[in-house]
Amino acid sequence: MMNSMTTQYENSTAKGKQWTFGSHPRPPFGSRQRLSSLACVSCLCALLATTLHAQEKPAAKVTFDDHAKPVLMQRCSTCHNGERKEGDLDVTNFTNLMIGGGSGEVIEPGSADDSYLFNLVTHEDSPEMPPGGDKIPDPQIEILRKWIDGGALENSGSVAKKRKPKTDYSAVSAGDKRPEVEPVPSRLPLVPQLVAPRPSTVHSLATNPWSPYIAMSSPQQVLIYRTNDLGLRGVIPFPEGQPESIRFSRNGSLLLIGGGKPGANGKVLVWDAVKGRRVAVVGDELDSVLASDINPSQTLIALGGPKKIVRVYGIDGELVYELNKHTEWITALQFSPDGKFLVTGDRNGGVHAWEADTGNEVLTLGGHKKAITAIDWRIDGKLVVTASEDGTVRVWDGANGKQIKSWTGCSAGVTSASFTRDGLVVTGGRDRLVRVWDQNGKQLHQYEAMPDQVTSVAYCSETNRVIAGDWTGKINVWEKANPKPIGTLNCNPPTIESRIAAVTRQLQSAEAALKPLNEQAATLDSQIAAMKADNDAEVASRTATDMALKSVMEKLANADQLLKTTVGQQEAWKKELTGKEKAAPQLDASIASAKSALASLGDDAEIKDTIAKLEARKATLAQRIGVLKTQVQQVATKQETAKAQIATLSVERDNSQKQLVSLNASIAAREMEIGKANDQRVKLQAALDKAKADVEQPKGALAFWNGELQFAKVLADLESTLITAEADENAKLDEVDAAKEKLAAAQAVVHQAEQKRAESAKQIDSIEQQIETLKAN
Template sequence: MSVRSAFFACFAAAGAIAQGADLPQKVTFEEHVKPILRQHCLNCHNQGEKKGGLALDTYGSLVEGGGSGEVVFDDGDAEGSRLWQLVNHDDTPVMPPNQDKLPDEQLALIRAWIEGGILENSGSKAKKKKTNALAFVASTGGKPEGPVAMPESIPQSTPVVTERAAAITALAASPWAPLVAIAGQEQIVLYHTETSELLGILPFPEGIAQEIRFSRDGAYLIVGGGAHSVRGLVAIYDVKTGERMATIGDELDTVFGADANDSLSRVALGGPKKMLRIYDAGSGEQLFDLKKHTDWIYSVAYSPDGVLIASGDRSGGLCVWEADTGRLYLDLTGHKGAINQVAWRDDSNVLASASADGTVKLWDMHNGNTIKSINAHGSGVTAVTFDHQGRLATAGRDSRAKLWDASGKEIKAFQEGNEAMLEVAISHDGKRVIYGNWDGKVFNTPVENPDAKVALAANPEPIKNRIDAVKTTLVSMQKQLAPAKAALDQAVSAVAAAKKPIDELDAKVAQLRELASQSENAAKQAEQQVAQLDQSLPGLTDALRDLQDQVTAVRVAFKQDASKMQQLAEAEEKLAEQLTTTAAKRRQRIAAHASIATHRTAAAKHTAAAEALVATRGEMEKKLAQAQAAADQAKAAHDEIAAVTAKVQSKVDRMLAELN
């Protein structure tokens, strides 16, 4: 048996979890991980020969890390472990070098060890697991309270006309509006992301924009660029009017990276001069001149909360600075190629860096650890950006743009031609990815339907060529408007026709209910009359009885005394009057009582008739609802066509004014 074979046999237990066998309940360095490292790594990484400054033969030296920092952490996050990224071939240089990836069972042990809290031995206890910084809740921070900014009166004239577009050097999407800005020769072109309509062209006579960023609220456009070896600057534009609000910096070479803080009070820029310069946006005064980078600064970005600034350079240098003081906050190492672009997640806790080494790294801003290293584009990553969901879009030299979820898992890839993809953006709602390549082509692509992509021109044709197309659109819209108005009028008439029988029915129902109410009131009045008569009749009856007794007494007296005749006549007359009055009251009560039933019968009859009519109203209401829905639809169609027609007419008027 060879020495090498014997060596491997001695440590077979370390990598010898049989296929399908369960992992140990407690994975430790001494018992499980160290034998794997001894088998594959210790020839180069030991106390006597610390390649890269890293020794792996003791627990202490492994935890201490090497020249590039720590390689494992006790937070249970395997994805953020540099050791795991290298042995799992998620990042370069892959380990072990010039060999295949470690066997799955050994990788499973290493991962379980990291996720278990990197225990040293069987007596070690794991610390409480920390929350992974990839956990993210979408934010609306920075969104304006009122309407979002969209171009309203930006010129349509093309400052520079060329046969073809140059390589796409910069593009950005508004964080809150359907708007994308694309860099062209001496101009910035604005398009509607949902309709792909050209909304305006901003002149940039100083040269070519190398970086475009929208302000946090989307109301301003920050453009860094210039002309190589001539001049570099940062221009800030009002998105609504296109007015240049400020011109900041006066570099002797172009500006590659530029951004403004959340309050637009400061502007940072960097370029071939290797200096990160920070200016007061109001006065233009230079506040800081930061000298850390050793090569051209390619990208600069303020954190959304304005606390930090990130800058990346051509040699892989990646720095994070305190925005207020200019002090270095983090010096992030790990990339093996140029940092082409940096981007912040909405919560300012995670920074993404796109590198020529083919990876995108996600950095935790609390401790500077690498949360995730994504092998995004093997031949080099040229651009990276976040959306509000924490998802990533990247562009690469492999001629692809890609969309990734918040954990770094690829969702979709977009390819156009064979030229390097240089820039990428995600629309404000996350539904579209816009990307541009070396050949000067830009595509606005729906994520759910990539075949529906639309090309956007970075160098639009002259206004005189475009105005004919706009006029044609106007004529087409005007032709659509007339039938839409006729359809709307017809629909409105149908609503009126459907409403008329309902109004007539409602009038009849109201009349019947009024009659029922009147009958019911009459019945109640009759009841009150009966009640009053019932109260008065007992008294009348008693009085009648008394008068009868008086008449009887007088009659007896008259038999004995003839002179009592007059008295008898008067008594009988009073009795007769009382009888008449009582009889009348009794007749009134009989009549009133009879009218109660009559009025109640009439009320019931009117109510039943009203309810019968109401029962027939349902079908009429259905017809009216259908007519109203058709009218609403017709109105919406008409209003939409009218609005577009008015918008196109306004655009024609503006273009004609510019042309003249």
Template sequence: MNFFRLLAATTFGLCSTGVMAADAKTTDGAPAKVTYEDDVKPIFRQHCMTCHNQSDKRGGLAIDSYAALMEGGGSGEVVYDDGDIDASRLWQLVNHDDTPVMPPEQPKIAAEQLAILKAWIEGGVLENSGSKAKAKKKNALAFAAPSTGKPDGPPPMPAALPQKVPVATERASAVTAIGVSPWAPLIAVAGQKQIVLYHAETAELLGILPFDEGIAQSLRFSRDGRYLIAGGGEHSVRGIAAVYEIEKGTRVATVGDEYDVVFDADCNDKLSRIALGGPQKMLRIFDATDGSLLFDLKKHTDWIYSVAFSPDGVLVASADRSGGLVVWEADTGRQFLDLTDHKGAVNSLSWRDDSNVLASASDDGTVKLWDMIAGKAIKSINVGGGAVMAVRFDHKGQLVTASKDHRVRLWDPSGNKIQEFPPMSDAVLEAAITHDSSHVVYGDWTGTVQLTSIADPAATKPLAANPPPAAERLKAVEQTLASIRTQLEPLAKSQQDFKAKLDAAEKSLAEADAAHKAVVAEIQQSQAKEQSLREQATQLNAKLPGMVTTSRDLHDAVIATRLSLGDAPDAAKIESVAAAEANLANHLTQIAQARRDAVNRIAQAEAEKTRTSELTTKVKPAEEQIAQKRGEVETAKKAFEQAKQAHDAVAAQMSEQEKKKQALAAAVQ
């Protein structure tokens, strides 16, 4: 795939002839078919065939025939028939996207000719007018698969970490390693005989992990974020890979016993295997459970700078100082791919979450994206500014790069530059993106480490690779505690005052609510009484017609009794007349009383109606009073909650500082 690397030794020049290309469209206006025979071969003849023909195959490559061109050179294919322009090594070099640029020591070939070459590659590298393009394959850069490995529950964060500083220096050495948790706001920075953990949002120092073997040259978190794998040691003395449990900060395993430093180490997705590499030029894979050596892989001819397992644990990649990049089967140790496009040391490797794309950063100034399915480079990013020292993917498929030109850059999943951050004072050696893609963290040759917001690059926070001794930090914490106590006292008083106001407002609301309920109860009672009185009046009025009829019957009985007296009434008949008259009189009295009672019930009902109306006028003011009191309660509640939040926030700070004080005091002792 890198035949133009071999072309760099040639010195063929540009002819002064014009561009050899036909009209880009047919007579009917449709795009013309761009082919090797009609359009591309003339360009090659003008610029390339002197050195790349069947008689003189520089680098094993001939391009004077279609078949020879498609066969490629000694380093593999140079163009593909899937329409992928980014994967074409030919295009990368003639378009000056990668080095060595072609033609060597010459300007880029004419734009019209480049347009023809691009159309030919994107059109499926057709041989002649009778050729048909194959269906385009999906570019691996067209998507970023969802991330995997996220643990159930809250992401792992340190609970209580050591605070003692193994080595205190006026200035840290060059930053050798930075790691970020894949799921938590946690950053690990390598220092001298120590690994410092910081909170990725606040830049707060959380604790220090001792690394007595020397300096960590690599820091990689396990896929679930529960463990930190540190590779390092001391040059020409010893190299190891150490595994730390994040929540407790304890070292749970030490793997390997190299005679020289380990430059990089990583674990697979199940944390069952650990791979490491360094100056020994051997990729070694260990059983993480017992530390036994599983594979001792010899392929590299120079120091191994970077080692990385794919997120799914199927593959493991290793890269060296001479530009070698090999991908292995993790379970068998067999070689899977030998990727040879880089022309300088490969300093850093990073896998995309879906394990289909591997990114490699090199001294040749490029970052290459490799498609593991197709087994080829699908994108070569010309970063610019010299050697690229670090590259890292985030969960979105974005990349961050660090370069010797003092720059850190952010790229989208297709390899297009999104952002370039303000330069550091020296070569940037390490860079990473935080778990939520909100910040980048990077460090340079001077030992300076910065945490920078992607949304606001001016918002940066320093992180110390070698923090001050525990005694100094203890004094700072004590000063902070004193300041917090000063803040906390008035906040507590304010909280009490607002609570008293809230209690008073709630009491007043309760009283207004009780008064309203009492009025409503009286109205209901009055309405019920009115209804009952009207019902009684109705019942009385309903009885009157019957009583009147009965009175008429009684009156007729009186008349009949009187007529029965005759001319000579006796005492008995007179008595019967008197009884009939008394019975009539009594019944008439009952009728009169019933009429009076009905009238009285109606009068009483009207009185209750009037009373109900009077009581109803009191309801609205009572409701308005309740609304007012409720508003006063809400206002008092908000004020109290704000006061409580302010107090609790400072109290929480105080609690955290107290914990720090205790940890630092223990470290000082």
């Protein structure tokens, strides 16, 4: 369509007619640009399709040397150059710029939006750059964006850096200050990666500086134990081979595991000690890594081994520099607590200090004659200790490298040494002994000898415990002031399946031991219950007998009281009766005498009256005598009744008393039997409680290990799924990167087409101007 439009325009012009498009008149001159843009868009669509699908001409690389450096030199180099490095940042040198400044890395290859420097120059972050002025022009900002998003290439021959891990593990060194969050590991699987026929040599031990945990080497794995209760906390797989060098980062958040397969390969694994995840793998050695460390800001990792070269990588796996001065295997190395220096040692006794950021040599620490076995900085960075197979321990000034002290730690050879948080030095040697020294070389403690030569020592400042491993795989734990070990750690733990089998056997044995005790307890409880029932019946019988006895005794007392009362009455009545009976004849005699006198005297009224009175008295006396006789007889009857009752009640009393004596004796004997049975039951209960605890312990352990097995399986499945998802994400990111490259190429084509269109527009304007001028003439 564009070709036909062009031909029609050319023909119309040749005929001197006004150009038309179909039936419409030619648009005004100012509208020509819109039409040209429409044509250009059509062209560009075709060009874009061609570029995206055919990739006929890749876009030019945006590099530091050709594009970013001129911008940075113009805008930032006054304050940030090799001589004046404000914020410890130099933007004039690619290597220095990529290392960053005092705040860490400033360039995040592949992501301008995540790059600190880019956010400063765009004023998205503070302090704004340039300070106190407007941000740099947008075209220059766009150059920096394209350079960073394109991988922050140094020059046209550079290849884009690998994408950094998603999580930023850089940290500000806290020195000797405890981190705000204690680096306690999350739940880790307890499944051993390998169970050897016998424990292997302990190559390396490392305690977390800020939590009570220790990491130890074991073939194809690193074991994490608690230093307080000595329990296994987790197993970290190391399929790369044998761990040779284990270190926690200064803040305890990362764990470095260096090792590999001798003569084959070597790597350093970076493990998030809190989240329990592998976050990076650094290095690709042709032999095992024997020494490794991470700097306090957690941005650089140094490693070395039999190849005699120290290599320093970024945590993203990019090689930063190499050190080639050593003449023998690299056997020890460590960054200083402030991150400024790196000290390395070899199998010839050579010890060198380097600038950690640049790899520039600072000085040589001379003195050792044989292999260096340990390098450790004191936590404040003022001193560094080295140990050697030559038998000496040497302490150096961390500022100027001067030797401050040297002493013989073990004449046969010091195999390991480490500073404690309070500045003491723990050493182990070929003489099988572990010792603690002050920094002047005075021995403070010596511990019970290990079975074989000591291979690694560590000190847990959180629990004040010394831990050491030897050639046979034995690991002892001591309290600092106690020469006798308080426990051991197993560097060759059994599989969970074997633990479950062992615990199952233990449970079966415990249940078998518990069964007869339960039966004995049931039998004894039944016997005690029967004895208590019999005893309760006899106690009830004794109570009833006692109550009956009390009733009998009460009746007996009443009968005896009645008897005593009637006896007194009877005696009184008998005495009165005797007197009355004696008075009766006298009264009869008086009546007879009176009657005789009356007969003699005749009718004498007085005598008659006297006789009447005497006869009345006689009648009254006779009546009273009759009453008294009746009363005496009644009392005699009552007395006989009372005596009979007393006799009967006395028999009842005697029988009840005998029964009570018998019941008391029986109850006492039975209560003694019950007491003995209860004592026996108490002893049996103690054995029963122990047996039940012996059952509950393996039950709990069985539940725990079954749970751990299930946890490990679920975690393995999830991690496998995560790996697949991450691989898929990386593939998608690669597609995004490829699409961005295609888009950049297309944008370059668009830019070129725009430039050509602009040139064509200028040419058209010039020609039209010439035409107008020609017509005017």
